[in-house]
Amino acid sequence: MASSDDRVAGSDTGEDCPCRDGMFDTLEANRRRFIFGAGSALGAASALALATLPARAAEKAPPGAVWYDVPEDPTKVPGRPVAGDGGYGTRSQFETAVRIRFPTPNANTSWSLTPLASLYGNITPSGLHFERHHNGIPTIDPSRHSLVVHGMVGTPKRFSMDDIKRLPSVTRRHFIECSGNGLTEWKSPKGKTVQQTHGLLSTSEWTGVLFSTLAREVGLKDGAKWVLGEGSDAAVMTRSIPLEKMLNDAMIVYGQNGEAVRPEQGYPLRLLLPGYEGNTNIKWLRRLQVSDKPFMTREETSKYTDLMADGKARIFTLDMDAKSVITFPSGDMKLPGPGIYTISGLAWSGRGRILSVDVSTDGGHLWYPARIESTPEPMCTVRFTFPWIWDGKPAILQSRCTDETGYIQPTLAQLLAIRGDHGPYASVYHLNSIQSWAVASDGGVSNVHA
């Protein structure tokens, strides 16, 4: 996530990022293009051209699906055969949710957002996991990929994928959130949908080897304090991670939701740092260098730092603080009328388990405890729900979570008091304040600062 930084320091590729105010119009056009033009795999046709194709276009399958004729009565005609999609199934043709790309000038240095309002439960389907790449997705043959662990170690070693898979493994569910999630929302409510405001968040079941297991294989020298992770993408992404975190719960993952890590998520190997900002979770991991000090790479000095109210900048702000958001109802939806609704949303914390979630329907005056759907796990999203009888009058919906450290999700005003307002140098990263959705008397839902 580099939009605001880009305007200061130049984007990853030196191109300018579009100004914030207009970018969601482009984004919206982009979204429409994918939804209505989904039949063309890469959406090459323009939104304008597709707008002239009202009828047939709806009969094209969206990405990730295959189109079949729809019988009047499915009990009267035989269905499709077993494993009809060639042994790897696709979703229903009626499911159209897609990731949308943020309209940076260069699609290799960009990000895409998860359609949170279309998801159920807790896991993000791997095909809809958000992306953030600094120079595109590399294509890597796992038989030629390896991980080198060196630096302040007893015996430097190179691990092939087979070597890594032979070591004891763990499986854990964790979210990954880009620290730039919500970067457009600091000054005024810009994103129309929860996908636009919060879509740099996804949750997976991850499988891999603990770094502590690798550390036993290579041995650590006295004085070791930091570990550099390096990716094998064309950006050669590098970040410094405290050794304490690496030994505590860092995983070298090759499994995501039961199968191999997806190409956009680091195939064949990713560094998974539960609760840390997404950028540190190095994808396409090829090297870990142990050291006594941080490496002060570009992505932890000129980027991914936070200018504070006192004019100083924070660096290594690695933990993602507790955050929650209502995904139903959310921006750009329209409620059909007064009645009973089940408010639903997600809550998460980079510092441990979610303890509780509260919901307000009057802009934060009265708060009621929400129901959490499943037992909270460390650094993992939980789905919360709250029954709401809407009387048809304007309402402001908010959620607020507390994590097991006792930290309470702040209001935007509380957050700005600490982070400061620096005009064009405003904060980009680590916006975790309470999100407000206004419900108008006509049922329309919109993003507001309340």
Next chain:
Amino acid sequence: MASSDDRVAGSDTGEDCPCRDGMFDTLEANRRRFIFGAGSALGAASALALATLPARAAEKAPPGAVWYDVPEDPTKVPGRPVAGDGGYGTRSQFETAVRIRFPTPNANTSWSLTPLASLYGNITPSGLHFERHHNGIPTIDPSRHSLVVHGMVGTPKRFSMDDIKRLPSVTRRHFIECSGNGLTEWKSPKGKTVQQTHGLLSTSEWTGVLFSTLAREVGLKDGAKWVLGEGSDAAVMTRSIPLEKMLNDAMIVYGQNGEAVRPEQGYPLRLLLPGYEGNTNIKWLRRLQVSDKPFMTREETSKYTDLMADGKARIFTLDMDAKSVITFPSGDMKLPGPGIYTISGLAWSGRGRILSVDVSTDGGHLWYPARIESTPEPMCTVRFTFPWIWDGKPAILQSRCTDETGYIQPTLAQLLAIRGDHGPYASVYHLNSIQSWAVASDGGVSNVHA
């Protein structure tokens, strides 16, 4: 699962099922066809023709993937752009695992098996979830689908998909296992791979409405004891479920692994009965009828019953008993040589949580406790691991689990003592005995009865 029954009573379509002894040769040819002929979406080319295409065929993407050129050094060329697959991602072109179809004569009345040996962790990727259809996969428009709840209720009601999604939801992880899982293994070890012997097992995160919530909407009459579930496929699948189970933990699910239930799993609505045999988990659910007695449908009288040692048949054998299997190493693999291996596998019980798993490497003489990767959840698989130093001598690997009821997974001999041996009328369903994999001194792994 109807293979053996079919030979007695005729298959679903009246066609004969291939005899058991030869069927895995066909299955194997089928598997090779999908792996090597994966570029053709439906694998239309024959195994023979594809065997003459050694080089180029490997450069075709397998099902569920897109083929990209592989650079010599991925750090030296820009990668692919964000959301390059049209907003719904695909797996890596190097990942080739597919479901394989059991070679019944009619592909609409068949099943496909999950490639368990290729999976990581606990969740089954939705594209690889096993299938069992009785007349194919119907194509259903969710806007025209509804669920009727009637019979011994206060107020019969029809619920649209929108109605159902508006009710309070729950998200839970559960396995589904076809009661015919392992049907070929009663007499002698027939399946070569764990996909063939145990592949009618998959695990998902399911989201939906509890039946108890629907029951409060319609009200139940005194004397109600059973509920009929009916699917809207061309087989109009029907099963009778005890009301006690329905009120305890039955879910009407519309979410699977974060997105809509897949077409092969019942899109848009499935009855999910945690721990019950797969067939009762009615897909494409359209009707629930409350009654004071079971409906004695075809699928619970002529099928899905178990002839016992005393000549009587059990009916309504609904709970799946505790079972486990080692997925690495497993049949048809070859270990490269003596050394340290991490044995890995899955354990599950339809009656609650898995309490413990033991592993033997000497055919069941000595048993050692395995490590369970995550906190066991009710009616959900757990991944277990066990470190093994292979000395290069022949070995027999086995796993044995215990569930929280105290039930211990039996040996085949123990199971047969109860279930009996009825010659051509042998048991089909509910084989949950200990699986043995023989490791030869050359490292080859094969399915044995030990």
